[in-house]
Amino acid sequence: MDKHEHKRTLVVTKSPPLTSRPDTAFVATPLDLISVLEHEREQISTVVLTGSFASMRELTMFLVDSYPALRILSGRPGEEPDTYLPAFS
Numbered sequence: 001m002d003k004h005e006h007k008r009t010l011v012v013t014k015s016p017p018l019t020s021r022p023d024t025a026f027v028a029t030p031l032d033l034i035s036v037l038e039h040e041r042e043q044i045s046t047v048v049l050t051g052s053f054a055s056m057r058e059l060t061m062f063l064v065d066s067y068p069a070l071r072i073l074s075g076r077p078g079e080e081p082d083t084y085l086p087a088f089s
Contacts, residue, residue: 007045010036012053030059037067046071 009024012033016026025044027033030053037044047063047070049056054074063072 008043009046009048010044011048011050013048013050014052030056037070041067044070046073048073048075050075 006023010033011024011026012030013026014028027036049060053059060072063070
């Protein structure tokens with residue numbers, strides 16, 4: 001990946017949108033999330049937890065502790081990123 005690319009948002013959702021979105025990637029499980037973060041951490045600036053993932057307090061706290069520079073947000077699947085809320089507020 002080109003190091004001059006914009007930082008991306010990584011969304012954890014069981015129902016990714018049918019159309020792709022610029023600078024946004026989607027994963028379906030917490031394990032996939034951690035795998036992507038381990039391999040592409042420098043390209044990711046924000047993680048959005050949706051649906052049941054947003055209510056997983058242990059997952060949220062793990063992300064906050066393990067990746068302190070990431071923004072961790074919660075939202076509903078398909079929601080526009082401007083409406084996401086901090087997951088740990």
